[in-house]
């Protein structure tokens with residue numbers, strides 16, 4: 001391995017890449033376009049109604065149903081009632097990435113009737129209101145709506161005495177929004193797409209045009225060539241990551257951080273997909289076959305690895321499919337490293353990705369040859 | 374300009390030695406027991422039709438293909454197993470030369486220079502192949518002739534003592550072809566050894582010190598163009614244009630007489646035969662218009678040895694083999 005030769009070859013490869021607008025578009029511009037589109041379509045905008053998840057422990061009593069319909073008619077929240085079987089609502093909200101919830105306690109109807117009849121069993125009932133501080137204005141909207149409806153009830157039933165008392169609680173800071181998943185997902189997308197689209201093409205058309213033969217006439221070795229190629233796609237992955245992070249946080253306020261633990265994925269990921277692309281191109285006889293094989297490999301991974309939607313939202317039968325795709329581990333690891341701060345999950349994903357990268361790069365070296373026999 | 378013998382291998386008498394070389398592709402024997410030597414400092418040409426095995430042989434010599442059997446030495450090394458010792462001392466312009474579409478000739482030469490770790494005069498190289506004006510144009514905007522010139526310039530970056538040029542002028546217009554011929558002549562003047570393959574007779578004849586005629590993976594004649602004609606050509610012939618009855622008259626001298634295109638051609642065993650024929654014609658009283666002496670050209674020899682492969686063959690070029 002001679003670094004002078006790697007340094008000599010690298011700029012030539014980079015120039016060839018940069019001067020081909022399609023390659024640069026696919027690897028850097030396209031993911032940014034995707035984040036703008038998906039981010040805009042799937043992020044909640046401030047003007048729409050806030051979904052409010054309600055657990056009604058009072059068995060759909062008339063008073064509780066009336067209270068919820070009053071809440072719904074405020075027009076600022078949309079009430080979604082869930083079955084009491086879900087258990088602890090706070091946990092349920094956290095698990096399902098919901099930002100606002102309300103618990104109506106058992107005995108709500110009985111207490112309100114008692115107050116209306118001025119019976120001694122009248123006493124304040126507590127409504128638990130869960131909101132997430134990180135979701136900003138949403139919390140205020142929900143708290144205001146519940147308080148407003150409660151005040152109306154208090155006036156109607158008890159002439160202003162507090163009977164219905166909302167208690168505001170935090171769901172916790174474990175709230176993730178779609179955009180938070182989208183950033184690592186699209187970083188994974190560009191880690192996949194940049195090498196796959198061009199390496200399949202490179203390895204097959206260069207073979208056809210005998211460009212590897214041309215390089216083999218110089219002292220550059222196959223290993224040096226491969227190293228320079230890896231370096232280029234690692235560089236692209238870093239640039240793409242910075243672009244997506246920038247757009248994600250600046251435009252959509254994503255809560256994603258580029259932690260140290262995310263970096264190895266940006267190195268091992270490109271190595272893995274350069275190898276797979278090279279392999280696909282090397283085993284195909286013509287560039288056309290190579291293109292088809294490349295697409296067969298790329299497209300399922302592009303959609304089913306958690307790029308656009310988290311795998312946790314997939315129907316259960318699709319989850320094992322996702323787990324069989326190499327890109328899943330890159331994206332899962334990036335999520336663990338950049339969003340959840342879950343180091344042990346990230347290490348596991350990194351281990352899987354590294355093993356795959358080693359296997360595929362050895363296979364690529366084995367099947368890809370400079371010279372003819 | 375480089376002096377002959379300035380390279381380490383320059384003192385050797387043979388730059389290339391090949392014996393009993395065989396290369397098979399499945400059941401096809403593309404190279405079938407080929408022997409040849411290339412002397413240091415000469416321009417040596419493989420002349421043969423398409424599919425004769427030229428490229429296969431050359432690529433084995435360049436270390437790009439593995440031989441099936443036989444012995445091959447290039448500058449004293451086995452090019453397949455000892456390519457590292459050979460690579461920096463040879464220059465190669467492959468058949469169907471292609472390069473990276475979005476690099477310019479100047480960038481390509483710089484790339485090669487950096488990979489070889491040498492510092493050639495890039496402008497001089499570009500000027501030598503007449504690419505100065507195209508130095509900064511992308512490869513994919515250049516013409517076929519310019520591609521080929523760039524291929525030759527790349528082969529020169531590492532100042533090689535031995536060059537392989539595989540059909541460097543195939544498909545080029547006459548002007549571009551002559552430009553490449555000039556480059557090759559210059560290489561010889563510099564003392565470099567050139568291994569050229571071509572299917573243009575004129576090219577082989579103009580440039581080569583020695584030619585090997587190759588057909589079906591075997592060499593069927595080797596030597597200087599003059600040698601080959603002397604050895605494999607027919608004897609000189611006297612051609613008489615005139616009364617057809619002359620043929621029978623001349624035959625009485627015991628010579629082999631043929632009618633060719635309305636003229637009479639007589640194979641000469643010696644110069645004296647010519648004088649005898651002329652005396653006979655003069656005394657015969659028959660009409661005669663013209664005399665001339667016919668000598669075989671390389672083309673005549675080639676056609677008689679390899680055969681006129683297909684119809685419509687143009688003088689100087691051997692027709693393309695169908696489907697190739």
Ligand SMILES: Nc1ncnc2c1ncn2[C@@H]1O[C@H](COP(=O)(O)OP(=O)(O)O)[C@@H](O)[C@H]1O
Pocket residue numbers: 398401403421422423424425426427428429430
């Ligand atoms: N890689 C290969 N695989 C199979 N057959 C080949 C291969 N390369 C050349 N041939 C065949 O070997 C013969 C010689 O080819 P080649 O050396 O290219 O001849 P030339 O250069 O004289 O035109 C041809 O019949 C050709 O089809």
Ligand SMILES: [Mg+2]
Pocket residue numbers: 424427428429468539540
């Ligand atoms: Mg050839």
